Structure formats: C-alpha cells, structure tokens
Amino acid sequence: MDEMTALRELRADAPAPDAARLAAGRWKLLNAVADGSPRSRRLALLVRAAAGTRPRRAALAALTAAGVTAGVLTAAGGAGPGAAGPAAAPRVRTVAQVLEAAATYAESRGGAQPAPDQWLYVRTYDCPHDTCRVNEEWTRYDGARTAMLGHAPKNGPAPVVVTVLPSGATPPVYDRGEPGDWPQETFRRLARMPGEPHALLRRLSSDPFFAGPVPLTAPDEQFDLLSDLLSLPDAVPPHVTAALYRAVALIPGVQLLDRGARDVKGRPGVAVGFHFTELHEKHAIRLPSDAELILDPRTYAYRGSTDRIHWQGKTTVRGSALLATGVVDHPGQRPGGPVPPPSSVKVVELPKVVHVGPLVTPPAR
Amino acid sequence: MIAPLRPSPAQGPPALPDGPAGAPGAPAPASPASVPASASADAALIARSTREPEAFAGLYDRHAAGLHRYVTRRLGADLADDVVGETFLIAFRRRERYDMSRPEARPWLYGIAANLISRHHRSEQRAYRAWARTGADPVARSFTPDTDAVEGRVTAQASGAALAAALRSLSQGDRHVLLLIAWADLSYEEVATALGIPLGTVRSRLNRARRKMRAALPGIDPQLTPEGDDHG
Numbered sequence: 001m002d003e004m005t006a007l008r009e010l011r012a013d014a015p016a017p018d019a020a021r022l023a024a025g026r027w028k029l030l031n032a033v034a035d036g037s038p039r040s041r042r043l044a045l046l047v048r049a050a051a052g053t054r055p056r057r058a059a060l061a062a063l064t065a066a067g068v069t070a071g072v073l074t075a076a077g078g079a080g081p082g083a084a085g086p087a088a089a090p091r092v093r094t095v096a097q098v099l100e101a102a103a104t105y106a107e108s109r110g111g112a113q114p115a116p117d118q119w120l121y122v123r124t125y126d127c128p129h130d131t132c133r134v135n136e137e138w139t140r141y142d143g144a145r146t147a148m149l150g151h152a153p154k155n156g157p158a159p160v161v162v163t164v165l166p167s168g169a170t171p172p173v174y175d176r177g178e179p180g181d182w183p184q185e186t187f188r189r190l191a192r193m194p195g196e197p198h199a200l201l202r203r204l205s206s207d208p209f210f211a212g213p214v215p216l217t218a219p220d221e222q223f224d225l226l227s228d229l230l231s232l233p234d235a236v237p238p239h240v241t242a243a244l245y246r247a248v249a250l251i252p253g254v255q256l257l258d259r260g261a262r263d264v265k266g267r268p269g270v271a272v273g274f275h276f277t278e279l280h281e282k283h284a285i286r287l288p289s290d291a292e293l294i295l296d297p298r299t300y301a302y303r304g305s306t307d308r309i310h311w312q313g314k315t316t317v318r319g320s321a322l323l324a325t326g327v328v329d330h331p332g333q334r335p336g337g338p339v340p341p342p343s344s345v346k347v348v349e350l351p352k353v354v355h356v357g358p359l360v361t362p363p364a365r
Numbered sequence: 366m367i368a369p370l371r372p373s374p375a376q377g378p379p380a381l382p383d384g385p386a387g388a389p390g391a392p393a394p395a396s397p398a399s400v401p402a403s404a405s406a407d408a409a410l411i412a413r414s415t416r417e418p419e420a421f422a423g424l425y426d427r428h429a430a431g432l433h434r435y436v437t438r439r440l441g442a443d444l445a446d447d448v449v450g451e452t453f454l455i456a457f458r459r460r461e462r463y464d465m466s467r468p469e470a471r472p473w474l475y476g477i478a479a480n481l482i483s484r485h486h487r488s489e490q491r492a493y494r495a496w497a498r499t500g501a502d503p504v505a506r507s508f509t510p511d512t513d514a515v516e517g518r519v520t521a522q523a524s525g526a527a528l529a530a531a532l533r534s535l536s537q538g539d540r541h542v543l544l545l546i547a548w549a550d551l552s553y554e555e556v557a558t559a560l561g562i563p564l565g566t567v568r569s570r571l572n573r574a575r576r577k578m579r580a581a582l583p584g585i586d587p588q589l590t591p592e593g594d595d596h597g
Contacts, residue, residue: 002579003528003575003578003579003581003582004547004575004578006524006528006578006582007528007543007547007548007578008547008548010525010528010529011438011502011504011505011508011548013505013508014434014437014438014505014508015434015437015442015508016430016431016433016434017429017430017433017434017437017442017445017449021433021442021446022429022430022433024446025425025429025433025446025449025450025453026422026425026426026429028450028454029421029422029425029450029453029454029457030419030422032454032457033418033419033421033422033457131443146498146499148499148501161499163498163499163500165498181494181498224487316447348500
C-alpha cells in the first residue's frame, strides 16, 4: 500500500455535516448578506483605529475585557460575595510590575528536579472548542511515556492507559519544538540559558528546540513561545521562569488587564494581554484576537491562557486553565493519592516511527 | 494493518467524499470530475450575487457540505462550523473580486478555508502530536465521542500515529497541498489556484510531503515511485 492510500484512510470516518449544522451556517450567511453588516464593518474600523495608538488600544482592550465579563466584575479572590477585592496583593499598576512580581515569586520556588522515572501530573480545564472539559495527563519526566485515563466501566475505576514510545525515541523537533513532551530535556536546555531577559529572549527565539528551524522575530510569535514555556510546570528551572516573565515584559504591545480578568474556568486572576491584530493579506487571514496570560491574583503564578477571538461583533473564547500539577511516582496516580492497582493499568507500545523533518541533535543520555 | 478502502485512488476519477450527499435539496459536493455545467453555474451564481446578494446562498448549498467535511477532517466538527461559516462570509465580501474566468469556485473557497485553517495551526499541530504520542486521535474521537474507549482507539490506530507524526512534521504550506489532494480530491491545478502558487510549486511541495509520509510508514520502500501524478 502506498502512502497516499494510507493517508486517504486517515480520519476517513469524518462525518458530513447534518442538515441542522448546514442550516445554521446558511442562516448566518443570509443574515450577514441581509443586513449588509454595517455593524461588523464599524467594529473592524474601530479595531484598526484603536491599534494605532497604545493608549487607545489599551482602552479598547480594557473595554473588551470588561464587556465580556460584564456582571462578574465585583467578585474577587475566591471570597464570598461582598468581598471588595484581592486584599492580600499590594496594588501594582503596570504590566512590568506585575511580571516582575511574578518573576520574584518564581525565584522563591524550590527547583528540585524529579527523577527521570517520576511522572509529571497535570490537570487542566480546556476549552479547545465550544465545549470545555477537564483533562488529566501524566508525562514521565524523561519523556519516554505518557498516560491518560480511559473510559471508566460501570463499576470500577477508569483504566490508566500508558503509552510507551518506541525504544530509542529521541525528542523529535519539527517546525516548532514541543518542550512539554520532553520535560527533562527542556529543563536541561533551559538551565544553560542566560538569566538576563533580553539575552534569554534572543537565545530562545533562535534555538530550534524551542523556536523551530526558523528564528522567531515577530512579537506575536515570541509572545506565543513564552506563554507556552510558562505553562510547563516542573520543566523550567525557577531562575529561568523568572527570566521568562521578565522577557514577556519586553515584548512590544503586552499590557495589563487587571480588572475583572478571569480564566476559562471562571476563576479571577490578573491577565497580561497581547493583541493579535487583524490581518487580511492574500494568503494570510487572521481575525483580531486578544490573548491573555492569566496569573494568580495573589502569587502571580501561572494559571492558564485564554484567547478571545473577535468576529462579527461576537467574541469566541478558547483557552485552558491550570487546575493542578504535581510530581508522582506512578502513572494514573494523583498527587497525594493512592497508587492505581496494576490490574487497571494498560500499556500500549507505539510502533517504531521513522521521524522525519528537521531534527535537532538528540540529547546525550 | 490498514485495509484499503479505495482500490486505487490515483487512477480514475476521484471518489466523491463519503457520507450523505450534501445539503438537503442541494447538489452533491462538487468534485474535480463534476460536469462543467454545474461548474459554470458557480461563476454565474457569484455574478448574480453582486446584484442580488441572496443568490450567494446557492454557492453555500453547493459547496458547504463538502468543505465542512474536509475541515472536520482536519480540525474537528466544532471548529469546522466556525471555519466554514467564516469562509463563506469572507467569500461573500470578496465576491466582486472573483475571477469570472474561473467557472468552478471550489478552489477559491478551499483557498480561503486554507487560510482560516492556518489560523488554527497550533490546535491542528496539538492534535497530531497527541495522536503521535498517545496513539489516540483526539479529532477522530470528536466524531464519535461516546462510543469508544480510549484504549480501543489506541490499538486500532497504532499505525495512524506514525502518519500523524509525519503530518505534524510538514510545513503548513506542504500540508495544505498534500491534504487538499488526499482529503479534498482537488487536482494539482485546483490546488495551485486555491493556494495562489505555481503548478511547479504544487508538485515540489507534494513530493516533499509524500516522501515524509512514506518514510514514516513502516515496511514501505522509502524510495518515492513516480505514479500517474496528474489526476486533474
């Protein structure tokens, strides 16, 4: 069988849309056709005009943030209704101050590395589409195995499905590194990086393991990379986490959205925002969106990320909230929790894959 | 390991997309082999819609189902709703700039959709990565959310993981070319039109992409055998 045949069979069971889905889309199209969409045109103009000057953009972003979270602005700090605001944190005003506070907090954390055969546990609340759900994932520190939970039978615990990468697999790096898949290697590489934020940003942007084969130069690409790295618990040395926060402050256009910010789970936080402008070129279309790095309102530790995509006067929210992380000894085990019985653990070995593409040098083991 | 569903996709007229044939009351999604009569209707519809905007809905009825299935295959059904909706809104806003010498609008629409799919690049990459690493395809799981246990998917699609890893290794441009041909049944010429690139670039991107797919499949001679390439 040739590769095109194999490829044609991938996801061949993708369903055609049912009549209801199609009708909904048709209705939206006809609506836009009918009203000539003056409203959306005005909105687009407003966004473009606002992007021109920083104060106006900040004002617009604040307006947007306030708009989408209208009605929840007064809630705060996880306290009951009536609480006046996050009392513990001193009032910091600029994005640089918030990121500096985040850096200081990161530096105060212990930086003990897990053993290679220990597992990093991450629980997140993810909204990749219109629906959200809680995901639990285990990655062995050396990156050689991952685990997730299967469907629970009627009476009994959910099986723990452990996936074993083919022996000898090394971190493959394609067009962009995936540091989260290889925590130990990520830690090793970051530990050698400079702690000075300008230098760190330069090194990261041109290191294939983190940036891919093409150096990242645009602010939006750099913001993307930094927020990715900040989302990796236990794979970044504390002093580098601190430098990453300081590097975020160097990216032109980052701003503080400190009023009424919430992660996708609805928890209040402090948001560092970055506006991705609308692009309409022949081969690149990007809708305007506001990316937010959500930090804990008290400690400024990483809490998640949110994307608000603006389209036709409507804001679509996508993102992820970090619920829990920890280091455990067994796949399927939660921090402080029991070890899953061996009978519930299923091990699946992936076949050997010939990795292709621009590989970086495999790490010395 | 994978049983061929289509005997010889490179030869003969491209197969229609699987599944129900399009919207109720609408013609089946057009394929490259569609009759010219329906194709000329595309340009005519667009021309008419510059005077009567509602006529544009005819283009939706003709192409939305096929496009939706293609985007679903790449990004999952939820994002497909967004992408297909946006594709037609953008197409509508640009209809006056449509090149009326092109009777068939499919390449134009798939080109717009390709740009929008690129916006979800990271989400697409994440799904391939998860598939390659866990053996379970999150996008396929979204087709039939409740029926199958994770571990069933994992073993059934073990070799899919190899292809997912290879798909992930492609640049966005190469992947558009490869999947427009393999999943949307566009011809080389249509891909060139859709992406606004020369025909030679389509060929070189496809060759590169196919080599990577080939290298990822166990038990296949990595040497690329030239096949009857032009099916357009």
